[in-house]
Amino acid sequence: MSARWRRAPAVVTAIALLVGAPALAGATAGATAAVGPADVRTAAANQEGRLELTSVAPVAPRPTGRITVRGNLVNPGGDAFSDISVGLRVSTAPLTSRGDLAAIAAGSDDRRSMRTVPGATRIPGEVTSGRVSPWQVSVPAKALRLPGNGVYVLEIRATGRIGNGELRELSTLTTFLPFLPNAEGYSPTKLTWIWPLVGTPARDAHGVFLPGTSNAELLPGGRLADLAVAPGQVPVTWMVDPELLESAAALSADHERQEGRGTTAEEGDPAAGRWLAELKARLANTPVAALPYADPDVVALTRHGDPGALERAVARSKEVTGARLGRESDTTVAWPADGFADAKTLGALRRAGAKTVVLSSSALMLASERTYTPTGRARIESDDGSLEVLVADQGLIDTLSVDFGAPGAAALAAQRFLAETALITLERPNAARTILVAPPRRWAPPAGWSAALLDAVERTPWVRTVGLASLSRTRVPTEYAGATLVYPQSATAAELAAAQVARMGQAGAAAEGLVRLFARPGGLETTYTGALLSSVSTAWRTNRSGGRDYALAVSDRISSDIDQVQVIGRDLVTLSSTRGTIPLTVSNQLDQAIRVRPVLRPRVGSRLSVTNPDLITIGAGRKQTVRVPAEASSNGITQVDVQLLDATGMPFGDTTQLRVNVTSFGKVGLIVLIAAGSVLFGTAILRNVRRLRRPAA
Incomplete structure (x- = not known):
């Protein structure tokens, strides 16, 4: 979003002039503005100026009107400019192809014949180091002596002195002038x-x-x-x-x-x-x-x-x-x-x-x-x-x-x-x-x-x-x-790299498993979809590192959410008889209700069998304990795998292990226990009777 909410650079003055707004106040005066330090450093070596265009008006010149070109002259650094004159030159023949136009715009050395247009303007005073001076050249359209409909090369030239030097060219800027006054000669x-x-x-x-x-x-x-x-x-x-x-x-x-x-x-x-x-x-x-x-x-x-x-x-x-x-x-x-x-x-x-x-x-x-x-x-x-x-x-x-x-x-x-x-x-x-x-x-x-x-x-x-x-x-x-x-x-x-698409695919597969647990559509399901698609947005074509960081953050967030649904409880459960229940607690720390079915699978089915529960609904931020009926056929510890399933029967998350310890004695053990208890009870009675008889004797 940092790119999305970035403010575009403002060059409002140039745009207003493009559509024929009034001239800049004092455009031919000696008023100047400062240039940033970076500009000064850049041009300090050559001491030449820089011309900037702000507008050419009108949009569609007429033979009987005037053509006004406005812009700025920049002294990036060094000695002051003086005796400054800004004038125009125009090609004597129009361009014949868009290829020529593109080549000139790209800066190719164009050798076509150019004509100087009378009516150059002077910038009074000096343009000192690091300053900008606006200029305006306004000439009658007929002064360009354009032969007819066409697109012409328009060159702006600034001449002057640098310090006490001789008169020389300070800067040149090339643009284009469409001139199509004869509307009967073409179809728009x-x-x-x-x-x-x-x-x-x-x-x-x-x-x-x-x-x-x-x-x-x-x-x-x-x-x-x-x-x-x-x-x-x-x-x-x-x-x-x-x-x-x-x-x-x-x-x-x-x-x-x-x-x-x-x-x-x-x-x-x-x-x-x-x-x-x-x-x-x-x-x-x-x-x-x-x-x-x-x-x-x-x-x-x-x-x-x-x-x-x-x-x-x-x-x-x-x-x-x-x-x-x-x-x-x-x-x-x-x-x-x-x-x-x-x-x-x-x-x-x-x-x-x-x-x-x-x-x-x-x-x-x-x-x-x-x-x-x-x-x-x-x-x-x-x-x-x-x-x-x-x-x-x-x-x-x-x-x-x-x-x-x-x-x-x-x-x-x-x-x-x-x-x-x-x-x-x-x-x-x-x-x-x-x-x-x-x-x-x-x-x-x-x-x-x-x-x-x-x-x-x-x-x-x-x-x-x-x-x-x-x-x-x-x-x-x-x-x-x-x-x-x-x-x-x-x-x-x-294109975005294959690794970026793979990150989205992996995160999407993980999210799909979690989404299947949700009791109702929407919520996280909606935000997951949006973020996964955003992770492969064309915005990342020009910001590869930003796209990678975004995709990893989405993946980490989904992984963290998956960890919010889990089975918690004791590692060892004891059954004191052949039949009992195994308690399980399922925790849902998400902000969304889920439907899940915990399933227990004893690794040795001949020793322990269970009756797994149906789907249960667990509210957002809640825990729920279920008791799973179990029956043992022998004593000892049995390893049990616990897996959560979604409504479609697909597994979710990792398998959890617990141990079930069966301590039942069986029928023989019960008889021995009763017999031993009877002997102990009889012996205790006999000893008490003897103790009471001794004082009497």
């Missing part, structure tokens, strides 16, 4: 969104919250709170992890949290309750698909031997979404982690009820090369029949998967996203296509960024947003008709 691309609301496992096998977790992601501005409100009226299809809904509900009520070796009680969190209530209202009339409970790594489960867990996770998903959202969500849409799955996994998904699967475009190999992006629709044959495939564009996934914590990364990602969609449209301007956008599962953009991006997309003429149903109704394009499934080595490396 349709975009459809999957909107993930997925968390990280937060509770143990008893439903107790893990230490160090908080509600930060549910507070206004937190990751989950921000994603929940971002779409507004944009028709996205929500992909929700039911475990997140259940954890929010548990957090909103009185609950327990681990503290040291024990737990501490906490009052319900109102923020969690509000988040859940508002989400329920927001999703009331919206398409919602549900992941299997706790978002287990379905590929790892299938490839490493426990595909049955997937069916349990889907069943639990239906139950939880129905309870928390007031309606059962669609579980027929499957979304393997990162959009990759092998044929065996697709078969398992099909058997678990999936009819449609979301895969990355990199997971499908086309029969022939293509120079454009086809509609994201395909069909794949699995072991158990065909599956409809919704193809998520990998280029857009990569664009949304950047490290948003890096300075200026948010604005660069926004510009690249707009440029990618513009290029998709221009690849085949007269052939409208539908493209699926599937952000990373635990997407963590800065607060406000995703809402601003959706708003920007809505205001571009080259894209319009449609629901997922629109893509589902689209015919499979010829480009994907002969596509084959690809499962690369990188996907194999990303």
Whole structure:
């Protein structure tokens, strides 16, 4: 849960500017801000500056308008910068492919022809060591002399002096400028969104919250709170992890949290309750698909031997979404982690009820090369029949998967996203296509960024947003008709390890034996299932040590619970006759009633026979003693094995041994005892009579 409730980094200013907010106050003034010590140390050796982009406006430039670029100049350390000028350069020709765009974004040395745009801005004064100065360059769109519709490379250059040195280049930053003013020259691309609301496992096998977790992601501005409100009226299809809904509900009520070796009680969190209530209202009339409970790594489960867990996770998903959202969500849409799955996994998904699967475009190999992006629709044959495939564009996934914590990364990602969609449209301007956008599962953009991006997309003429149903109704394009499934080595490396799945299987087998004892379903049975599925959550793909620790903790908790049900009592029981009873005490220290049947098995049946009792019910935290009738045929000690059975007759726990000592004398012994007693009694009488006669004589 520490990852789940982590607050996303806030770069609100950059996002506001992305959608055309007013310029920063004093952007061209000499006001500066401090840079952290780490930045100073990093750049102390080269004394060069760093440019950061905060916005490019407007989203869709017009030939008669202006283009305004804003950002910051950072002096990471060393001598002061002076005589600073920030200007623009633009490519003389548009990009011709998304491959070129990706290469430039990755930092390749691009040799295309560039033109300097008149209208550079100056930063007065100095930017001293460790300071940040905002800048703004605003020029008429016609000054760029763009030849027509296209995506252009936009370069920002800062020049100045370092100390008393000569005028030189301080820093260069490259981004992209989509320019498509002639809307009659193309048909807009349709975009459809999957909107993930997925968390990280937060509770143990008893439903107790893990230490160090908080509600930060549910507070206004937190990751989950921000994603929940971002779409507004944009028709996205929500992909929700039911475990997140259940954890929010548990957090909103009185609950327990681990503290040291024990737990501490906490009052319900109102923020969690509000988040859940508002989400329920927001999703009331919206398409919602549900992941299997706790978002287990379905590929790892299938490839490493426990595909049955997937069916349990889907069943639990239906139950939880129905309870928390007031309606059962669609579980027929499957979304393997990162959009990759092998044929065996697709078969398992099909058997678990999936009819449609979301895969990355990199997971499908086309029969022939293509120079454009086809509609994201395909069909794949699995072991158990065909599956409809919704193809998520990998280029857009990569664009949304950047490290948003890096300075200026948010604005660069926004510009690249707009440029990618513009290029998709221009690849085949007269052939409208539908493209699926599937952000990373635990997407963590800065607060406000995703809402601003959706708003920007809505205001571009080259894209319009449609629901997922629109893509589902689209015919499979010829480009994907002969596509084959690809499962690369990188996907194999990303899976949870086989040992992690094995830990879940072992703990699950142990828990299953204990669950069979429960007098009523629910309670620990429910929390066990949730924790076991959480132990193989995709959240642990990027936190292997955390996943291992979580799985071991779940296993230890279940083992501890098993030890709470046991037979207690004496090691040696004595029978003073051939018939008697053997007392047994069964202890149940669980918080749940159990039904159990103690069974005694003498190792030498010819010496001792017993009549075992029927099932008994033992309340939570109680002990119960039963007396087992026994009959011995000879004297001596007999070893007896004691085993607890559940209602189905399956053994539970380890066998306990006790000894039964039979001390019966038999008929001969009884006669001898009576005779000896008579002699002793007669002798005593005789001695007393003689003692009385002596005084008389």
